Every structure is written in structure tokens, then in C-alpha cells.
Amino acid sequence: MVTSVTNFSRSGLSDWIAQRVSAVVLLAYSLFIFISLLTGPELSYAAWSELFSHTAVRLFSLLAIFALCVHAWIGMWTIATDYLTASHLGASATAIRFGFLIGCALLVVIYLLWGIQIFWGS
Amino acid sequence: MLVSIYRYNPETDLKPVMVDIEVDVPADRDLMVLDVLNLAKEKDTTIAYRRSCREGVCGSDGMNINGTNGLACITPLSSVVNPGKKLVLRPLPGLPVVRDLVVDMSIFYKQFEKVKPFLINEEPAPGIERLQSPEDRAKLDGLYECILCACCTTSCPSFWWNPDKFIGPAGLLQAYRFLADSRDTAASERLAGLEDPFSVFRCRGIMNCVAVCPKGLNPTRAIGHIRSMLIEQSV
Numbered sequence: 050m051v052t053s054v055t056n057f058s059r060s061g062l063s064d065w066i067a068q069r070v071s072a073v074v075l076l077a078y079s080l081f082i083f084i085s086l087l088t089g090p091e092l093s094y095a096a097w098s099e100l101f102s103h104t105a106v107r108l109f110s111l112l113a114i115f116a117l118c119v120h121a122w123i124g125m126w127t128i129a130t131d132y133l134t135a136s137h138l139g140a141s142a143t144a145i146r147f148g149f150l151i152g153c154a155l156l157v158v159i160y161l162l163w164g165i166q167i168f169w170g171s
Numbered sequence: 172m173l174v175s176i177y178r179y180n181p182e183t184d185l186k187p188v189m190v191d192i193e194v195d196v197p198a199d200r201d202l203m204v205l206d207v208l209n210l211a212k213e214k215d216t217t218i219a220y221r222r223s224c225r226e227g228v229c230g231s232d233g234m235n236i237n238g239t240n241g242l243a244c245i246t247p248l249s250s251v252v253n254p255g256k257k258l259v260l261r262p263l264p265g266l267p268v269v270r271d272l273v274v275d276m277s278i279f280y281k282q283f284e285k286v287k288p289f290l291i292n293e294e295p296a297p298g299i300e301r302l303q304s305p306e307d308r309a310k311l312d313g314l315y316e317c318i319l320c321a322c323c324t325t326s327c328p329s330f331w332w333n334p335d336k337f338i339g340p341a342g343l344l345q346a347y348r349f350l351a352d353s354r355d356t357a358a359s360e361r362l363a364g365l366e367d368p369f370s371v372f373r374c375r376g377i378m379n380c381v382a383v384c385p386k387g388l389n390p391t392r393a394i395g396h397i398r399s400m401l402i403e404q405s406v
């Protein structure tokens with residue numbers, strides 16, 4: 050058993066499932082946006098905000114933002130623990146990896162808050 | 172023909188070098204790579220490598236042959252080098268070199284040890300032996316044949332990046348060999364030791380392991396089975 054404090058859920062299994070579930074949500078959301086663009090009325094501010102005035106669409110968007118954040122964090126964490134390690138970077142690896150992960154975490158949180166504000170702010 | 176061999180003695184050399192040796196190989200028949208290496212050793216007796224059975228059973232002569240891991244003793248020359256080209260021999264990648272083609276396998280064995288590669292059964296042993304139906308026995312085919320040559324694990328990028336944390340294809344194949352054994356009663360403890368983010372889940376399905384296994388085994392499939400067992404156990 051290898052433990053780590055920085056990964057998403059402390060469990061490789063939950064991380065693995067979260068990565069796959071979030072991928073499905075993102076795919077569904079991308080398809081939804083793509084199809085609404087193709088089939089909806091000509092793109093205008095009015096048409097676009099009409100689409101996002103439905104509660105269901107806003108909930109779906111919120112879910113997609115959550116999925117994106119989860120997906121990005123697990124992915125970046127995996128990349129960092131594969132490539133930002135002592136065998137690649139030597140003694141300073143842990144510090145570099147921590148800095149990188151803090152940067153990623155900040156971006157993810159900002160993106161999450163920003164997204165919530167766009168969809169649910171007044 | 173020219174044989175290019177990785178030479179390195181960490182105690183005296185600053186860095187490894189590739190040394191070319193001209194070897195006379197018979198034109199009328201195919202040799203195994205190990206035979207060519209033996210011929211090269213006749214020219215330069217200081218070349219170090221491991222070998223024992225010379226028939227793909229002991230697993231000691233795993234090495235990187237023209238870029239692909241394999242057992243030198245059962246790899247025909249014609250399958251790795253085109254006529255007139257060089258044979259290039261390097262140690263298995265990702266492990267510390269002890270001397271020339273000899274690598275330090277400690278961390279490979281340590282990962283093997285982690286999966287408790289032995290039968291665990293707390294029930295009192297019956298008088299003669301623990302019986303197993305032919306169907307249950309068949310589930311171990313494709314798993315028990317592993318000779319621990321490390322060709323698979325040292326071809327796996329996930330193992331290169333985290334050799335101390337990712338168990339690697341050889342160890343995971345053996346982990347599944349005991350998970351799949353009807354006589355073993357420790358499945359849930361075994362699974363509990365594997366569900367962290369590294370031991371199993373660093374496998375990215377690259378399938379280098381399957382491509383190189385000289386015994387034709389499929390660690391990727393075994394890893395998939397372990398993953399399914401982990402999922403089943405958690406729902």
C-alpha cells in the first residue's frame with residue numbers, strides 16, 4: 050500500500066472511477082453544446098442566454114464544471130507524480146512538484162468559483 | 172558481424188560506453204542472440220552478463236536487444252537484426268547497472284514480495300492436499316508460467332517513473348495469480364493492499380509488457396482483472 054496526501058480521494062480506485070465518470074460527463078456536455086449550436090437558432094446573445102436560462106442547462110453546466118475540475122486535478126496530479134520526481138529532477142523534485150500542484154490547485158479552484166459565478170451569479 | 176555491447180563498470184568508469192566487437196557467425200544457420208554473445212565473450216572475456224539454462228526457463232538473460240527486451244537465449248538473431256546490420260545489446264532499462272549487461276534486480280524483487288506471492292489459507296489443511304477442480308485450475312493458466320525475467324516490468328514506462336511505488340506487470344501478474352486461486356482465502360486483504368493510487372492504478376494500459384513477454388503472457392489482462400475485482404469489492 051502506497052499512500053499519498055495530495056491525490057484527489059486517497060484511493061486509487063476512487064480516483065480511477067472519478068476520472069472515468071467525469072470524462073463521460075464532459076463528453077455528454079460537449080455533445081450537448083455541439084448539438085444545440087448545430088440545431089438551435091442562429092447564434093446571438095438572446096438565443097445563447099435563452100438556452101442558459103433553463104435551470105436544467107445551468108445545473109448541467111455546473112456539473113460539467115465540477116467534472117472538469119475533478120478530471121483536471123487527477124490528471125495533473127498523475128502527470129506531476131510521473132514526471133516531476135527525483136529521478137527526473139533530483140533533490141529539488143519534491144519542492145518543484147509541490148509548487149506545480151499548488152499552482153494547479155489554485156487554477157482549478159479559481160476556475161470552479163468563476164464558473165459558478167458566471168452561471169449562478171446575478 | 173558487428174555486435175555493439177554496453178560496457179559499464181560503475182566502480183571505475185565515469186559513464187557507460189558502447190563497444191563494437193567483430194564476431195564470426197556461421198552463414199548457413201540462425202544463431203540465438205546468446206550464442207552470439209558467447210562468441211563475443213570469447214574475443215573479450217571481460218564482458219559480464221547472466222545466463223544459465225540457455226532455453227528460456229531460468230529467466231536470467233533478460234536484456235535489451237536492438238531496442239526490445241527479451242531473453243537472449245531464445246531470441247533468434249534473424250528476428251532482431253536484418254542481414255548486414257549491427258546487433259545492439261544493452262542491459263534491461265530502468266534498473267541500476269552492476270556491470271555491463273548485469274542489472275541490480277532488488278527493486279523488482281521488492282515489488283514482487285509486496286504482492287505476497289504465496290498461497291494464504293487459514294483453514295486447517297486436509298489430510299492429503301487442498302483439492303481444486305480442473306476448471307478452477309484452468310484459471311491459473313497464463314499466470315503461473317511467469318519466470319520473473321523482468322523483461323515486462325523494465326519495458327514499462329510507469330515502472331521507470333515510479334519503480335518504488337508501482338508494482339509493475341510481473342508483480343501484478345503474480346498478484347492476480349493468487350487472487351484467482353480457488354484455494355487462497357486472502358483475496359480481500361490482498362485487494363486492500365492494492366487499491367492505492369500507485370500499486371495497480373499507475374498502469375496506463377501501454378501494453379509494452381504484453382509485447383515483450385518471452386513466455387507469451389498477458390499482464391495487462393491480469394491487471395484488468397484486478398481492477399474489476401477492486402471495483403466489485405467496493406460496490
Ligand code: SF4
Nearest residue numbers: 327374375377378380
Ligand atoms: S500495460 Fe500497464 S503494466 Fe503493461 S507496460 Fe503498460 S503501463 Fe506497464
Ligand code: SF4
Nearest residue numbers: 317318320321323384
Ligand atoms: S510476465 Fe513474462 S516478461 Fe514478465 S517477468 Fe514474467 S515471464 Fe518475464
Ligand code: FES
Nearest residue numbers: 223224225230244
Ligand atoms: S539463459 Fe535461462 S532464460 Fe535464457
